[in-house]
Amino acid sequence: xxxxxxxxxxxxxxxxxxxxxxxxxxxxxxxxxxxxxxxxxxxxxxxxxxxxxxxxxxxxxxxxxxxxxxxxxxxxxxxxxxxxxxxxxxxxxxxxxxxxxxxxxxxxxxxxxxxxxxxxxxxxxxxxxxxxxxxxxxxxxxxxxxxxxxxxxxxxxxxxxxxxxxxxxxxxxxxxxxxxxxxxxxxxxxxxxxxxxxxxxxxxxxxxxxxxxxxxxxxxxxxxxxxxxxxxxxxxxxxxxxxxxxxxxxxxxxxxxxxxxxxxxxxxxxxxxxxxxxxxxxx
Amino acid sequence: xxxxxxxxxxxxxxxxxxxxxxxxxxxxxxxxxxxxxxxxxxxxxxxxxxxxxxxxxxxxxxxxxxxxxxxxxxxxxxxxxxxxxxxxxxxxxxxxxxxxxxxxxxxxxxxxxxxxxxxxxxxxxxxxxxxxxxxxxxxxxxxxxxxxxxxxxxxxxxxxxxxxxxxxxxxxxxxxxxxxxxxxxxxxxxxxxxxxxxxxxxxxxxxxxxxxxxxxxxxxxxxxxxxxxxxxxxxxxxxxxxxxxxxxxxxxxxxxxxxxxxxxxxxxxxxxxxxxxxxxxxx
Numbered sequence: 391x392x393x394x395x396x397x398x399x400x401x402x403x404x405x406x407x408x409x410x411x412x413x414x415x416x417x418x419x420x421x422x423x424x425x426x427x428x429x430x431x432x433x434x435x436x437x438x439x440x441x442x443x444x445x446x447x448x449x450x451x452x453x454x455x456x457x458x459x460x461x462x463x464x465x466x467x468x469x470x471x472x473x474x475x476x477x478x479x480x481x482x483x484x485x486x487x488x489x490x491x492x493x494x495x496x497x498x499x500x501x502x503x504x505x506x507x508x509x510x511x512x513x514x515x516x517x518x519x520x521x522x523x524x525x526x527x528x529x530x531x532x533x534x535x536x537x538x539x540x541x542x543x544x545x546x547x548x549x550x551x552x553x554x555x556x557x558x559x560x561x562x563x564x565x566x567x568x569x570x571x572x573x574x575x576x577x578x579x580x581x582x583x584x585x586x587x588x589x590x591x592x593x594x595x596x597x598x599x600x601x602x603x604x605x606x607x608x609x610x611x612x613x614x615x616x617x618x619x620x621x622x623x624x625x626x627x628x629x630x631x632x633x634x635x636x637x638x639x640x641x642x643x644x645x646x647x648x649x650x651x652x653x654x655x656x657x658x659x660x661x662x663x664x665x666x667x668x669x670x671x672x673x
Numbered sequence: 674x675x676x677x678x679x680x681x682x683x684x685x686x687x688x689x690x691x692x693x694x695x696x697x698x699x700x701x702x703x704x705x706x707x708x709x710x711x712x713x714x715x716x717x718x719x720x721x722x723x724x725x726x727x728x729x730x731x732x733x734x735x736x737x738x739x740x741x742x743x744x745x746x747x748x749x750x751x752x753x754x755x756x757x758x759x760x761x762x763x764x765x766x767x768x769x770x771x772x773x774x775x776x777x778x779x780x781x782x783x784x785x786x787x788x789x790x791x792x793x794x795x796x797x798x799x800x801x802x803x804x805x806x807x808x809x810x811x812x813x814x815x816x817x818x819x820x821x822x823x824x825x826x827x828x829x830x831x832x833x834x835x836x837x838x839x840x841x842x843x844x845x846x847x848x849x850x851x852x853x854x855x856x857x858x859x860x861x862x863x864x865x866x867x868x869x870x871x872x873x874x875x876x877x878x879x880x881x882x883x884x885x886x887x888x889x890x891x892x893x894x895x896x897x898x899x900x901x902x903x904x905x906x907x908x909x910x911x912x913x914x915x916x917x918x919x920x921x922x923x924x925x926x927x928x929x930x931x932x933x934x935x936x937x938x939x940x941x942x943x944x945x946x947x948x949x950x951x952x953x954x955x956x
Contacts, residue, residue, distance in 0.1 A: 401840055411692060494784035495802065495836035501777035519778065520837070527838040553778035554803070555810040557684055 451517025591625035734800025874908035913938035
């Protein structure tokens with residue numbers, strides 16, 4: 391596996407690979423990889439001639455109050471995991487390589503990003519859209535793989551590609567859970583043993599919904615949301631949001647909705663955790 | 674010359690051309706071509722294997738009060754000129770092809786665009802940055818040619834490419850003037866015979882500056898700006914701005930400035946006209 395550190399080298403590498411007719415996949419990550427990430431690498435590996443994993447803790451998607459400086463890192467282990475899962479290139483630029491001090495061009499998505507994580511993290515999706523655009527232009531992929539764990543991000547990146555006509559296909563890999571149901575996240579690292587136990591309430595509450603849907607009917611969405619919030623709060627979580635939307639449009643659920651997204655964000659200790667389930671109403 | 678109308682066909686065409694190892698140039702235009710545009714096509718032709726001219730009157734760079742609906746069009750003549758100057762492809766999409774009704778992703782440049790045309794046309798550079806990004810992603814060029822007539826736009830597009838890492842080189846072709854000195858513009862079409870005569874005051878005033886610079890010294894920039902304004906106003910022009918900046922940074926002129934940009938915008942009748950000269954202080 392080749393490790394590339396500069397934009398120029400990465401662009402040159404990808405340009406040559408395209409000339410050679412190779413099908414390129416990129417898997418953008420912020421590192422501290424877990425089985426959620428490696429499942430995305432596996433997914434890329436199955437379809438591409440050349441798999442590029444990017445590792446960059448993107449400063450522009452963190453607000454000053456957030457955990458940029460403490461975000462967990464383990465470069466050696468990340469390298470091992472990428473290699474094990476068959477990545478050809480790890481693109482790991484330093485932050486000075488990625489942003490000029492006078493960067494003045496930014497990309498905003500102004501509809502889908504108004505809700506959920508975008509409401510409580512106002513710079514987040516500007517940072518995500520800008521860095522993903524940069525990574526597309528640097529790695530020149532045919533397709534990119536993102537995770538369903540970040541359900542809102544997945545929708546916004548599809549919108550970014552649609553609205554700016556990027557010649558890149560977006561593939562969304564499934565959310566990966568521990569055996570006990572907890573969604574994998576690099577930020578789980580922040581949890582004490584007790585907090586980790588309590589944070590299980592998030593996935594438990596979301597999965598309870600599948601039964602509640604039958605009991606309450608989807609149009610009693612307030613009842614469902616309240617039930618989830620109560621369960622997480624009772625375990626000591628501080629709720630950021632619990633919301634139910636059409637899974638494709640992030641609009642309110644209507645008769646047209648085939649799939650609904652039930653998403654929540656809550657903080658346990660130092661860890662702001664997100665999780666979601668998608669219910670297929672057409673079943 | 675091939676005329677392509679859809680994004681899918683254009684992207685497919687360019688993707689194949691890149692696979693064939695061709696060096697692709699794009700010349701983005703809003704049509705109603707004149708010798709300013711054709712000089713850019715010539716410049717592209719000299720360096721590229723494949724020259725794509727785009728013709729799209731981009732609605733998102735016009736404010737509601739501006740001249741989108743009356744912007745001059747002559748598709749047949751544009752085709753002839755492109756063909757004469759050796760373009761291989763004319764990409765001329767309908768407006769419905771280029772924007773979804775619920776487009777929600779936009780690109781902003783938030784420093785260089787605060788001055789000059791950006792100050793009086795607040796949506797202009799958002800529209801320009803967004804459409805240029807789309808056209809890059811659709812035509813997949815190695816390089817793109819823009820005109821020095823739109824001096825601020827040229828700087829902002831270079832910044833767009835730098836900050837988002839587009840794998841595209843930007844070439845700026847010189848401003849082209851009529852024999853009487855008037856800068857070529859599709860909007861000159863709006864001028865009556867008398868207004869056309871009066872509007873000559875813009876280029877005359879700007880060229881007078883080269884002499885004033887010697888007389889006043891560049892640090893008397895207020896005097897120079899006032900002299901230009903007076904001359905244009907006296908001819909009946911309504912001044913939008915007359916400004917002098919470092920030609921590379923659009924900051925105030927300092928000891929570090931090698932080149933200075935003297936730019937102005939003024940309205941004669943229905944035509945808002947822009948013009949500029951760049952003085953090289955290192956000569």
